[in-house]
Amino acid sequence: MKAEWSRRHVLGLEDLSADEITTILDEAARFKDLADRGEARHTLLKGVTVCNLFFEPSTRTKTSFNLAARRLGADTVDFAAAASSLSKGETFIDTARNIEAMGVDHMVVRHSTSGTPYILTQHLQTGVVNAGDGTHEHPTQGLLDLFTIREHRGTLEGLTVALVGDILHSRVARSNIWGLKKLGAKVIVCGPATLIPAEIHRLGVEVSYQLDDILERTDVINLLRIQFERQRGAFFPSIYEYAQFYGMTADRIRRAKKDVLILAPGPINRGVELTPEVADGPHSVILGQVTNGLFVRMATLHLMHQAREKHLASK
Amino acid sequence: MASLLIQGGRVIDPANQVDQLLNLVVIDGVIAELTSGCPKTDAVIPASGLIVSPGLVDLHVALRDPGYDEDEGTASGTKAALAGGFTTIAALPDTLPVVDNRASAEFVVLQAERAANCRVVPLGAITRNHDGAELADLGQLAAGGAGGFTDATKAVQSAEIMRRALEYARMLGKPLLSVPQDPTLSAGGLMHEGYYSMVLGLRGIPAAAEEIIVARDIALAELTGGHVHLMCLSTRNSVGEVRRAKSLGIRVTADVSPHHLALTDAEMAKYDANLKVSPPLRSREHVDALIEGLVDGTIESISSDHRPFAAEKKSRELDHVPFGVSSLETALAVCAMTLIEPGHLDWPDLLRLLTCGPARILGLKAGTLSIGCAADITLIDPSATWTVDTNQFHSRGHNTPFQGKTLRGRVLQTIVGGEVRFRRQ
Numbered sequence: 001m002k003a004e005w006s007r008r009h010v011l012g013l014e015d016l017s018a019d020e021i022t023t024i025l026d027e028a029a030r031f032k033d034l035a036d037r038g039e040a041r042h043t044l045l046k047g048v049t050v051c052n053l054f055f056e057p058s059t060r061t062k063t064s065f066n067l068a069a070r071r072l073g074a075d076t077v078d079f080a081a082a083a084s085s086l087s088k089g090e091t092f093i094d095t096a097r098n099i100e101a102m103g104v105d106h107m108v109v110r111h112s113t114s115g116t117p118y119i120l121t122q123h124l125q126t127g128v129v130n131a132g133d134g135t136h137e138h139p140t141q142g143l144l145d146l147f148t149i150r151e152h153r154g155t156l157e158g159l160t161v162a163l164v165g166d167i168l169h170s171r172v173a174r175s176n177i178w179g180l181k182k183l184g185a186k187v188i189v190c191g192p193a194t195l196i197p198a199e200i201h202r203l204g205v206e207v208s209y210q211l212d213d214i215l216e217r218t219d220v221i222n223l224l225r226i227q228f229e230r231q232r233g234a235f236f237p238s239i240y241e242y243a244q245f246y247g248m249t250a251d252r253i254r255r256a257k258k259d260v261l262i263l264a265p266g267p268i269n270r271g272v273e274l275t276p277e278v279a280d281g282p283h284s285v286i287l288g289q290v291t292n293g294l295f296v297r298m299a300t301l302h303l304m305h306q307a308r309e310k311h312l313a314s315k
Numbered sequence: 316m317a318s319l320l321i322q323g324g325r326v327i328d329p330a331n332q333v334d335q336l337l338n339l340v341v342i343d344g345v346i347a348e349l350t351s352g353c354p355k356t357d358a359v360i361p362a363s364g365l366i367v368s369p370g371l372v373d374l375h376v377a378l379r380d381p382g383y384d385e386d387e388g389t390a391s392g393t394k395a396a397l398a399g400g401f402t403t404i405a406a407l408p409d410t411l412p413v414v415d416n417r418a419s420a421e422f423v424v425l426q427a428e429r430a431a432n433c434r435v436v437p438l439g440a441i442t443r444n445h446d447g448a449e450l451a452d453l454g455q456l457a458a459g460g461a462g463g464f465t466d467a468t469k470a471v472q473s474a475e476i477m478r479r480a481l482e483y484a485r486m487l488g489k490p491l492l493s494v495p496q497d498p499t500l501s502a503g504g505l506m507h508e509g510y511y512s513m514v515l516g517l518r519g520i521p522a523a524a525e526e527i528i529v530a531r532d533i534a535l536a537e538l539t540g541g542h543v544h545l546m547c548l549s550t551r552n553s554v555g556e557v558r559r560a561k562s563l564g565i566r567v568t569a570d571v572s573p574h575h576l577a578l579t580d581a582e583m584a585k586y587d588a589n590l591k592v593s594p595p596l597r598s599r600e601h602v603d604a605l606i607e608g609l610v611d612g613t614i615e616s617i618s619s620d621h622r623p624f625a626a627e628k629k630s631r632e633l634d635h636v637p638f639g640v641s642s643l644e645t646a647l648a649v650c651a652m653t654l655i656e657p658g659h660l661d662w663p664d665l666l667r668l669l670t671c672g673p674a675r676i677l678g679l680k681a682g683t684l685s686i687g688c689a690a691d692i693t694l695i696d697p698s699a700t701w702t703v704d705t706n707q708f709h710s711r712g713h714n715t716p717f718q719g720k721t722l723r724g725r726v727l728q729t730i731v732g733g734e735v736r737f738r739r740q
Contacts, residue, residue, distance in 0.1 A: 014514070091630050113632035114516035115586030136516030171516060197513040 008307045009121050009128045010300050012137035013178035021179055025147050027299035028292070031071075035295070044302055045074035051104040052078045053096060054131070055111040060266065060290065061131050061141075065108045068297035077104070092116060093123050100124050106304060109133070114171075127304045135169045140300055141265055142175025144293040146183060148285055149220055151292070152261055157184035162214055164246055165224035165273060166195045166235075172265045173224060177203050188214050191224075191246060194235040211246050215256045222263040223248055223273040239272055248274040253283060261285055317357055318342045319733060321692065324362030328369060329667030330683035339367055341690040344733030348686065360735075362694055365727065368666050370402025370691030372673040372682045374570055375438065375465070375492060375546055376621040376643065378404075380426055382411025385625040387711045389423075392623070392643070393432035395710035397737035399619065399643040400726035402691035403434040403674070403681045408445075409467035415440035415451035420459030432736055433729075434691070436462040436677065441480045441491060447472050450480060457487045462677045463544070465492035468593065468638075470528050472498060474535065481541030490542040490568070490676060493532050495553065496594060500524035505633055507580040507595040515583060517633065520595050522550040529553045533560040536567050544676055545569040547620055549594040551604035558613045568676050570616035571605050573649040574640050578716060588629045589716045592622075593638035606659050609668065616673040617665075619646040623712020641712030645703055647695065649717060651724035662697065690733040699725040 005023055013021065034040070050069040052062050062078065069076045081095050096107065106127040109117040114134030121128050132138040150156055161180050167173045167189045180187050187205040189196055201207055208214050226242060236242050248262060262274065262283045270276050278284060319341040326337040326349060333349065340348040340356065348354070376396065379387040389406075396404050406423050408414030414423060420437040427435035439456030443449050445466045453464060464484055470493065471477040477491075484491050501524040506512050508519025529545060533556060536543040548554060548569045560567045578596045590596060608614040622639025629636055642649075647669070654660045660668075674682030681691060700723045705713035729737035 091627065092632055093630055111632070113634045115633055118586050134516050135518075174514070174516060199510040199513045202510050203514075 005303045006307050006310070008304055008311055010139055010304060011117050011121070011128065011130045013139050013142045013175045013182070014137065016182070018182040021143070021146065021182060024143055024296065024299050024303060025150060027303060028143070028147055028295040031298045032292070032295040041071055041073070043073040045069065045072035045305055048074040048105045048305060049103060050074045050076050050106045050108060050301065051099055052076065052108045052131075053081065053099060053110075054079070055081050055092060055116070056132070058110055058131070061110065064290070064293045065131060065297050068294050069301055071294070072298055072302060074301070093120065096120050096124055100126055105308065106301065127308050129300060129304060132171055134171065136171050137175045138171040139175050140293065140297050141172050142179045143300070144289055144296040145176055145222060145263055145265070146179050147292045147296055148263060148289045149261065151288070152285065153219070156180060159219040160186045160188065160217055161220040161222065162188040162190050162218045163222050163224060164190045164211060165226050166230060167191055167200065167224070168195045168197050169227070169230070170224050176222060177205055181205075188218065190214060192236050192242070195230070211252065212255075215252055218260065219257060220261045220263065221248065221256070222265070223268075225265060225267065226269065226272060243272050247272060248278045250275060250277050250281070253278055253281065263289060266290070317733070320354065320356040320359045321362050321367055321694070322353070322359055324365045324367035324694065326367045326684065327663050327666050328684040329663050330369070330671035331685060333684070334663050339684065339692070341733045344690050346684050346686055346688050346690050349684065360694070360728065364696065366662060366695040366697055368400070368693045368695055369670040369682050369684050370693050370729065370731065371400045371647065371669045372679065373401050373404040373621070373643070374544070374616060374618040374673045374676060375407050376404040376619065377407045377409065377623065377639070378435070379623065380410060381422070385711075386628070387623040389426035389435070390430040390432070391709060391711045392621070393427060393430045393435060394737075395621070395643040395708065396433045397729040397731075398709050398726065398739075399645070400647050400693040400695065400729055401433055401643060402693065402729060402731050403436065403679060405436045405438050405462055405677060407467045408438050408440045408465065413440050413444050414438070414456070414461070415443050417452060417455040417459035420456050420461050424460050433731055434681070436460065436679065438462060438492065439464045441466050441471055442476060445469055447476065450476070450483065453480070453483050454487060457489055461489070462679065463490045463492050465546070466494060468494060470494045470496050470498065474531060477532065478535050478539060481535055481539040481543065485539060485541040488678065490544045492544045492546050493528065495525045495528040495532065495545050495548070496520070497524045497527045500527070504595070505591055506583045507597045509580060509598050511580045511583055515586070517583065522552065522597065522601065525550050525594055526552045526556065529556050533557070533565055533567050536560070537563070537565045540566065542566040542568070546618065547572050547575060547594055548605065548608070548614060549575050549597050549601060551601050554604045554608040554613055558608070558611075561613065568616065569614045570618045570673065571609065571614050572618055572620040573642060573646045573653065574716065576602060576605060577649050577653045582716065586633060587716060588631070588633060588636040589640065589714045589718075591633060591636050591638055592640055606654065609654065610659055615668065616676055617646070617650060617668040618673065619643050621710070623710050624714050625711070626713060629714045639714065640716065641708065641710045641714050643710060644708055645715060645717050645722065647726060648701070648722035648724045651697070652722055656723070690730060692730040693726055694728040695724060696727050697724050699723065701725050
């Protein structure tokens with residue numbers, strides 16, 4: 001399977017086949033296995049430079065990518081650029097080309113505008129991995145969610161996974177939906193009607209507005225972060241009301257399946273998406289997700305780099 | 316007395332229902348005769364195999380002059396118009412400063428005279444500085460040559476101001492060119508709200524944002540008896556509303572742009588800034604309804620809606636890229652490809668939408684080959700195929716989604732007042 005990997009860029013799970021997703025997950029599992037046996041550090045990307053090009057603030061994703069690149073033996077450089085709020089100053093394309101000219105092999109790109117990593121692939125020779133673009137995709141987050149579920153359940157096939165919260169503005173939701181569907185899971189999106197796009201059913205997902213209605217038949221619940229500023233945009237009346245309808249509480253856990261898994265891409269708002277006893281309780285795999293993120297990103301960078309080497313050799 | 320014979324072409328004059336192989340005689344810059352005979356003239360242009368059309372008329376073109384030299388100028392924009400077969404264009408007033416006073420309107424006329432390419436009719440602002448707060452000098456603008464009034468990129472948000480503007484413009488015998496888009500529903504949007512905006516994670520502009528203003532403006536046209544012209548219609552229900560209003564005798568007209576007919580929102584998957592237009596490219600069902608509206612006469616005009624922008628403005632993040640396509644030089648061929656090749660319209664139908672259709676909306680004596688009219692003529696080779704190459708554009712704006720596309724139908728010569736102002740090399 002691994003021999004088939006030919007992508008120099010990872011921009012979204014929409015583009016990837018089920019086989020390609022499985023290839024990344026297997027590769028991540030291999031890295032995790034090696035780490036468990038004391039082999040955490042590798043030299044697979046020795047002499048390679050990976051740049052974190054972040055046009056939007058991030059701490060955990062940037063740190064995770066940084067660590068992943070270093071564990072593979074790569075040099076890393078961080079470049080925090082301001083996303084232009086005006087039509088003046090250096091364009092993001094020029095910014096990226098300048099960094100490329102310094103001798104970078106791979107760019108890890110985050111941007112508040114959807115599609116920006118894709119546009120950069122048209123202008124750069126480096127590999128590009130999308131670390132979250134606007135409200136489009138966040139493929140490595142989607143992959144680490146898949147990895148975490150598979151790790152606990154052995155397979156995604158036949159599971160029912162609920163994505164709860166702000167689907168409309170969530171890049172994590174989109175990556176999850178593509179990945180989960182491709183690996184055979186059933187997906188329910190659940191949240192207030194204002195935060196669920198009307199056309200979402202065309203992706204083959206079930207839509208629910210009541211968390212209580214779906215609790216009993218859901219194997220995995222992924223609680224998406226709610227951004228407080230959405231309240232000002234009239235998407236919901238109050239945080240209090242949101243938490244009443246969609247917050248994961250100990251009471252709701254009791255009514256859910258006995259072995260329900262609780263995921264959250266974080267950073268979590270305790271008392272809003274979930275209560276502290278759920279976040280720290282036995283069903284929560286939130287910290288495991290963070291750990292797995294490292295291995296998924298190592299796998300992604302390693303596969304991309306192999307494809308890049310092949311591409312350069314064939315030139 | 317200078318005379319010119321355009322010989323052996325297929326003369327199509329939709330205003331007079333002419334579609335015939337004829338010789339056209341121009342004397343002193345005026346259409347003198349359509350004849351099967353062969354009178355002796357000072358000059359002859361052989362036109363066998365070509366369509367001889369009235370010069371095309373465009374209801375809204377951004378010349379960006381004064382103030383936005385990096386995007387376009389009167390000289391480059393009017394040259395692009397000629398290359399696209401247009402002999403009369405109406406210039407949008409969203410310049411710097413805004414054309415909201417007589418001096419600014421006269422400057423547009425003066426610049427067009429200096430350029431000596433095609434004819435230019437200034438459009439004046441509806442509200443001062445396009446702020447939507449108080450009326451621009453509508454009467455003075457009309458005296459300075461304004462053929463109609465528009466706020467160019469913005470709907471007039473206040474229904475009260477729109478009402479008074481319609482009443483006042485009616486007195487002047489001029490239309491208001493409305494931008495039908497509710498800014499509270501479209502704010503922050505980049506593309507049509509639907510399946511693709513959901514998948515691509517791009518903020519959508521719902522069809523309702525347009526339909527609300529279309530319905531409002533029609534109601535105000537009925538109330539005031541004024542003439543509302545809706546620019547760049549893009550949704551199915553808008554077409555239905557206009558159809559209904561016309562059947563009631565309300566003074567409403569509408570146009571559509573070539574790109575809204577040729578492309579759908581599915582194209583946005585390329586995140587191409589050149590596809591970011593306002594209104595947004597809609598989904599197939601809406602596009603089909605627009606074509607139906609053209610076929611049944613609900614929409615009586617096609618406008619290029621030429622909006623040129625400097626390359627550096629279109630290479631920003633999609634959020635910050637301005638809306639628009641540089642479209643004067645591709646408009647005719649894109650229309651031919653989209654409307655004639657699939658059999659929706661024939662050449663006389665299409666040329667009606669590009670000549671006498673728009674001319675009537677602004678009340679211009681243009682867009683026809685009637686005897687005694689100014690000899691504004693476009694020669695078209697309907698079978699010529701060509702590939703769009705922005706390096707060959709006369710417009711400074713290279714922002715087109717049709718770059719590299721092969722199109723059929725090309726303007727070979729454009730004649731203004733009997734003088735050949737453009738000849739393709």
